Every structure is written in structure tokens, then in C-alpha cells.
Amino acid sequence: MNLKVKIKDFEFENPLMNAAGVNCYTIDELEEIRNSKAASFVTKTCTLNTRQGNLEPRYYENELGSINSMGLPNLGIDYYLNYLESLDGTYFLSVTEMNTENIHKILEKINESSFNGLVELNLSCPNIEGKPQIAYDFKTTDKLLADIFKYFKKDLGVKLPPYFDLAHFDIMANILNKYPIRFVNSINSIGNAIIIDENDTVVIKPKNGFGGLGGEYIKPTALANVNAFYRRLNKDIKIIGTGGVNTGRDVYEHILCGAYMVQIGTRLQKEKSKVFERILNELKEIMKEKNYNSLDEFRGKLKTL
Numbered sequence: 564m565n566l567k568v569k570i571k572d573f574e575f576e577n578p579l580m581n582a583a584g585v586n587c588y589t590i591d592e593l594e595e596i597r598n599s600k601a602a603s604f605v606t607k608t609c610t611l612n613t614r615q616g617n618l619e620p621r622y623y624e625n626e627l628g629s630i631n632s633m634g635l636p637n638l639g640i641d642y643y644l645n646y647l648e649s650l651d652g653t654y655f656l657s658v659t660e661m662n663t664e665n666i667h668k669i670l671e672k673i674n675e676s677s678f679n680g681l682v683e684l685n686l687s688c689p690n691i692e693g694k695p696q697i698a699y700d701f702k703t704t705d706k707l708l709a710d711i712f713k714y715f716k717k718d719l720g721v722k723l724p725p726y727f728d729l730a731h732f733d734i735m736a737n738i739l740n741k742y743p744i745r746f747v748n749s750i751n752s753i754g755n756a757i758i759i760d761e762n763d764t765v766v767i768k769p770k771n772g773f774g775g776l777g778g779e780y781i782k783p784t785a786l787a788n789v790n791a792f793y794r795r796l797n798k799d800i801k802i803i804g805t806g807g808v809n810t811g812r813d814v815y816e817h818i819l820c821g822a823y824m825v826q827i828g829t830r831l832q833k834e835k836s837k838v839f840e841r842i843l844n845e846l847k848e849i850m851k852e853k854n855y856n857s858l859d860e861f862r863g864k865l866k867t868l
């Protein structure tokens with residue numbers, strides 16, 4: 564049984580990796596994933612300088628998922644870049660910045676480095692006070708990508724927020740199809756939800772309790788975003804599916820919708836890196852039952868009525 568995935572010239576043993584932000588803040592956490600059954604990892608989204616992030620409590624989980632307003636805490640691009648440059652194998656480096664000028668600065672830094680993996684440009688952080696998510700501003704996103712591809716020579720994809728209107732899928736896909744983007748990762752957390760505890764109180768401190776939703780809560784929206792972009796993007800832009808993955812069946816559904824790699828966030832936070840082996844075994848069971856020997860045989864084969 565062959566679980567291999569190819570994105571551009573990069574080949575992965577299987578489709579599983581972590582979602583940015585979970586278990587990927589320190590080198591120790593990244594090494595834990597690298598030494599697990601996951602086929603790759605993505606770093607915590609990083610910026611030019613280190614960031615403390617928002618006040619705590621800034622993360623909360625329950626049986627249905629999680630809510631977070633971390634506020635982009637990270638150890639800075641140099642920390643992650645130096646570590647990544649020391650590795651063989653193919654990994655993902657997630658980056659963003661507070662404005663387009665600094666996004667170009669951090670990408671130019673990567674451009675000049677010997678990093679040979681894929682950059683995941685995060686256009687969808689919902690938790691920076693006063694900063695709207697870039698990917699909800701279509702004009703800015705279009706201009707940013709046009710400027711990036713004037714100089715950026717390495718392999719880059721984008722991390723998108725969920726969209727909820729078919730017209731927005733059309734607009735965004737038309738923009739993305741213009742550029743040599745290697746992948747689109749859908750979705751980031753569903754921004755600005757609230758969860759209330761039994762003391763009539765929100766469960767996280769930042770932004771009056773408003774934070775990004777993850778876990779089972781968001782799987783239907785994640786699957787729809789994966790499939791909407793799979794239907795619209797030209798075939799050399801691969802889809803990475805993120806959101807609501809708890810079982811092998813959830814991975815199977817993301818791939819059925821068109822996903823290549825599949826990222827695990829909330830469930831990894833709960834179960835730690837042994838989750839990759841469990842979910843991989845569950846996926847293999849499903850493929851055996853359905854007599855599939857490779858992911859290509861069922862990727863995108865979602866049936867409609």
C-alpha cells in the first residue's frame with residue numbers, strides 16, 4: 564500500500580503532518596514530530612523578531628475542539644531557519660508579518676537562505692488585535708502575491724482562512740491561479756468564536772474571549788473549503804487539508820475532497836505525536852476495506868447527488 568504524496572518535486576511518505584501552531588514552537592517539539600510517524604512538520608508561524616503573544620489564558624479545549632487567541636508568540640525567523648537549514652528531508656516553514664513591507668523582508672531573508680523546504684505564508688491569523696486577516700482583503704492579497712513572485716525563488720504556498728460564500732471561492736481562486744503557488748492550505752481556525760464556561764464567563768482572556776475555533780466544530784467548513792479550491796484551482800496548485808481531523812476517516816474525507824497533505828492541530832494538542840501512528844493505521848484500514856492501494860485512486864473522488 565502506497566501512501567506517498569507529491570507536491571511539486573517534494574515527495575512525502577504519507578499525507579500526515581501537524582498544523583502550524585500546535586506542538587511546533589520549540590526545536591524539541593519539532594523534533595518530537597520529526598521522530599514520529601508524521602511525514603513532515605510545519606513550524607509555528609514566525610515573524611522577523613520574537614513575540615510574546617497575548618495574555619493567558621489564551622488556549623482552551625473541550626470534547627468538540629479548541630479555541631485560541633495565542634497572538635502569534637514565536638521565537639523569531641532566525642531560530643526556525645537555522646534549525647531547518649540543519650535538517651535533511653522536506654519541511655514547512657510558516658511565516659507572516661504585521662504588514663506587507665515586513666512580509667517582503669522575511670521572505671527575502673528566506674530567499675537568501677539555504678532553506679530547501681516549502682514556505683507556508685500565513686495570510687489568515689485571526690488573533691492579532693487591530694489586524695484584519697490578509698486573505699479576507701482580496702486586493703491586498705493579489706498585490707502582495709504579485710510583488711512576492713517578482714523576487715521569491717523558493718517554493719511557497721498560502722494558509723487561508725475559511726470562506727463561506729461561493730463568490731469568495733471564485734474570487735480567491737482566480738487570484739491564486741495567476742501565481743506559481745505550490746499549495747493552498749485550507750483552513751486556518753474559524754476566527755472570532757467564543758466559548759462560555761459554567762460561570763457565565765468566556766474561556767480565554769484576549770479580545771473579550773474571541774478566538775479561533777478548531778477541532779470537530781470546524782470539519783464541515785474545512786472539507787468544503789478543500790473541495791471548493793480543488794474544483795477551482797489549476798492542478799499544479801495542490802491542496803493541503805486542515806481542520807477537524809480526529810480519525811483516519813477524517814483524513815480519508817479530506818483526501819476525497821481533494822487534499823494532498825492533511826494537517827492535524829487540535830487532536831495533536833490533545834493526543835501528542837502518537838496520534839500520527841493511530842490515524843495512519845486507521846487510514847490504511849479504510850483503504851484496505853475499499854481496495855485502494857494509493858491516495859491517487861480516491862483523491863477528489865467525492866460523489867455528488
Ligand SMILES: O=C(O)c1[nH]c(=O)[nH]c(=O)c1I
Nearest residue numbers: 632633634635688690752775
Ligand atoms: O494566535 C495565533 O498565534 C494563531 N492562531 C490561529 O488559530 N491561527 C493562526 O494563524 C495564528 I498566527
